[in-house]
Amino acid sequence: MICVMAGTPGRDLRLLRAAAxxxxxxxxxxxxxxxLFTQTSLPYRDPGDKPRWERRNGDLTLSVRPGSTGYPYGAMPRLLLNWLSTEALRTKSRDLILGRNLSDFMRQLGLTPTGGKNGTITRLMKQSDRLFQASLAVRWEGENRVAGGQMNVASEYNLWSRPSDDPDANSLFPSVVRLSGDFFDEVRNHPVPIDIGALRALRGSALRLDIYCWLTYRMSYLRRPSTVSWETLRAQFGSELADTKQGRGQFRRDFAKHLREVLLVYREANVETTEAGVHLAPSRTHVPLKGLRDLGRVPSELPSPVGQALAQ
Known part of the structure; x- marks a missing residue:
């Protein structure tokens, strides 16, 4: 059963068709x-000239420092992180080839190649470069100790330098990424199964993607009802709005709207928005546990310092 404060939105016909x-x-x-990326998130909009950007989920904090090309933000880096995580587990390798050509790779992300300054090709190339240039810092603060570490998504990468006149043409030199050891270890030791079809349906909003991944992860281990306060959600998912009564109220309305859209896809989730926050009741996970069993292995390596921080 799905319980939300308002009815199902009918404006986004594309989302309704994809959900159906x-x-x-x-x-x-x-x-x-x-x-890590089901517990915290990257920016939704470009933070600009800020030297550091961070989000907090309880005792866990993710800090992002941009490279020379700027911050990764929006839906593109999130779709990339999903693809990289999935391919790393599928191939059991840090070295990944990004499709036969640009169009092939974009189709794997659920994107339609479009040209121009604001087209999907240009945005994907810019956000890929920004994601691989960014530095991530993870910090966990408990009652008796503090743990943390530094992590980059990639240690090396070689991407398409500019949009091709024919994105379907095979490249003489394919785009490749070598994942950093810490990111590879985090993926191997702490993979969260998600529905790729759901991500494609929700890809029009970075916040929807984050809510879906967070909800899928939470429901995978939730054993008793729990309410996540609006204050906690605002710290985790972030808001550009002022920390005022009006700003907090608008965040609640925005979050509730996007949550309703996520529940079109994840219908099994027992979720209710209340004055106190978002009430979660144990629900069927959106991805069967066989998703993990199908990996064919249980990580035996000790986690990296980042993984140790996240394991607390």
């Missing part, structure tokens, strides 16, 4: 995301 297709499918296309 997911309801009718027999088999899920299962992907993975490193657990």
């Amino acid at each position: 297709e997911l309801w009718d499918q027999d088999d899920q296309e299962i992907g993975f995301l490193a657990r």
Whole structure:
């Protein structure tokens, strides 16, 4: 049962059609995301000239420092992180090839190649470069100790330098990424199964993607009802709005709207928005546990310093 304060939104016909297709499918296309990115998130909009950007989820804090090209933000880096995590587990390798050509890679992300200054090709190339240039810092603060570490998504990368006149043409030199050891270890030791079809349906909003991944992860281990306060959600998901009564109220309305859209896709989630926050009740996970079993291995390595911080 799904319980929300308002009715199902009817304005986004594309989302409704995509959700209906997911309801009718027999088999899920299962992907993975490193657990860190189900607990915290990247920016939704460009933070600009700030030297550091951070989000907090309880005792866990993620800090992002941009490279020379700026901050990664929006839906593109989130879709990239899902693809990288999934491919790393599928191939069991840090070295990943980004499709036969640009169009092939974009189709894997659920994107339609479009040209121009604001087209999907240009945005993907810019956000890929920004994501691989950014530095991430993870910090966990408990009652008796503090843990943390530094992490980059990639240690090396070689991407398309500019949009091709024919994005379907095979490149003489394919785009490749070598994941950093810490990111690779985090993915291997803490993979969260997610529905790739759900991500494609929700890709029009970075906040929707974050809510879906967070909700999928929370429901995978939730055993008793729990209410996440609006204050906690605002710290975790962030807001450009002022920390005033009006700003906090608008955040609640925005979050509730995007949550309703996520619940079109994740219908099994027992969720209710209240004055206190978002009330979660134990629900069927959106991805069967066989998603993890299908990996064919249980990580035996000790986690990296970042992984140790996240394991607290």
